[in-house]
Amino acid sequence: MDGEQLHQLIYRYESATFTVNRRLSALIRELMPGGLTADQYGILRYIQERQRCTSSELADMFCVGKSSITAIITRLFDKELIRRMPDEKDRRIIYLQLTEKGAGVATEMEIKIQQLLARYISHFEEQEAETFIRTYEKLAKVLTEQ
Template sequence: MNMDRKQLEQHIDMYTQRAISISISMQSIQKDISKSSSVTPDQFNLLNVINTTENCTSSFLAKALNVKKSSITAIVNRLTDKGLIKRKYNEEDKRVVWLELTKEGQHIVVEERQKILAALMPIGNKLTLKELEELNQYLSVIDAQLNNIKKDLFNNEI
């Protein structure tokens, strides 16, 4: 890639502006959808991470969602009280507590994801399947690079 620094800075600025705009739009859509839900957008995000992570712990959730462990504990307690998640203790090390969705928690995740997908379906009318595949490939590359940068920054803080 032959691009001078100025061009690269311009493209990174454009990406950053679009990423912020997309994030704000997604949060707004999720907030609107959650009005008729029994969980908040933050609770749904937590449920979704648990749903896609084997042996999920509170520490993992705090890192994945970029929040303090105390905040995770509060949300986990609320969701446990609602019967949406359960704690599973490691038999070999009782200090390790895994979080799992209950049947009701799984139902909420499926239901909320369907609402989000339905809201976002118009995107499919604007892009071809090939364009969507390419977009996802590019976003995967950006996501991986951002995660590497995040790890480097975290390691430099220690």
């Protein structure tokens, strides 16, 4: 791939990612139930998948400082969506878990987002979508490993 080709591809990538991200996050914002934000939902989903996790792990995964995570966690805690469970052995560690209410909200939102995305992704042939996602996952992997 020569320089000019690469340049063109990157330009097109920037353009597409800008449009897709802005539009999708606006659509998702509208979907959110009272008071929940997209970031808060992201945290809920992450915890739901892992069953439990720590603030530091969230900070790493979300690529932000730990103080940002503390702030979000506090808001979710105040809404009674998550629980703080201190580790028995190492008392510096506080595990985060969803409450029943938190799990309900996360699942409800997941379904809504699935429905939203389905409206757009179903426009594509299965093969095209599969190929696309596979490359996207590769990109995610490259970004994670470096």
